[in-house]
Amino acid sequence: VNLEAQDWERGFLVATATVLVVLFVAILGSVVDAGIDLPADAGQIDPRKLSIADPAANPVPFNELGVVAAAEGEPVDFRVVLLAAEWRFFAGEEAGSRGAIPRIEVPAGSRAEFVLTSLDTVHGFLVADLAVNATVIPGQITRVTVDLDRPGEYRIVCHEFCGIGHHTMYGVLEVTP
Numbered sequence: 001v002n003l004e005a006q007d008w009e010r011g012f013l014v015a016t017a018t019v020l021v022v023l024f025v026a027i028l029g030s031v032v033d034a035g036i037d038l039p040a041d042a043g044q045i046d047p048r049k050l051s052i053a054d055p056a057a058n059p060v061p062f063n064e065l066g067v068v069a070a071a072e073g074e075p076v077d078f079r080v081v082l083l084a085a086e087w088r089f090f091a092g093e094e095a096g097s098r099g100a101i102p103r104i105e106v107p108a109g110s111r112a113e114f115v116l117t118s119l120d121t122v123h124g125f126l127v128a129d130l131a132v133n134a135t136v137i138p139g140q141i142t143r144v145t146v147d148l149d150r151p152g153e154y155r156i157v158c159h160e161f162c163g164i165g166h167h168t169m170y171g172v173l174e175v176t177p
């Protein structure tokens with residue numbers, strides 16, 4: 001019997017079991033303590049009923065684009081409602097135009113919910129340096145809640161290759177002091 005080999009084997013068994021236990025505790029901690037879980041179903045919408053040219057006729061909540069104040073008692077201060085389409089994020093004020101880059105102004109110290117959907121293909125929605133990183137899928141509603149603590153300019157980008165104009169799909173989120 002090679003005792004040295006047995007010791008090695010025992011050592012690896014203990015190390016494997018330790019890693020499993022540590023990771024399981026980490027998962028439990030993230031669910032119970034940090035409240036992290038899988039994204040819930042945020043709703044569906046028929047992309048054929050959505051229009052960039054005439055957003056007021058869109059189904060709720062896409063009938064009002066841009067920064068929309070939340071009602072009293074809601075868990076967020078306001079929503080940022082955007083439509084993603086080849087190849088821009090439409091924030092309302094320049095609705096219908098395909099030239100301008102959306103610039104969204106929101107106050108610091110607030111809690112915002114981004115609400116998006118796509119009119120055509122799969123897009124990405126990433127706000128650099130904020131915990132916002134989502135996929136925008138036609139037919140599905142995407143919702144991301146974030147605390148806007150630090151004032152500054154945050155770059156918005158589509159990070160899902162969506163066609164020939166993919167690189168033009170960006171914008172700015174300005175968190176004002």
Ligand code: CUA
Nearest residue numbers: 123158162166
């Ligand atoms: Cu939209 Cu890339």
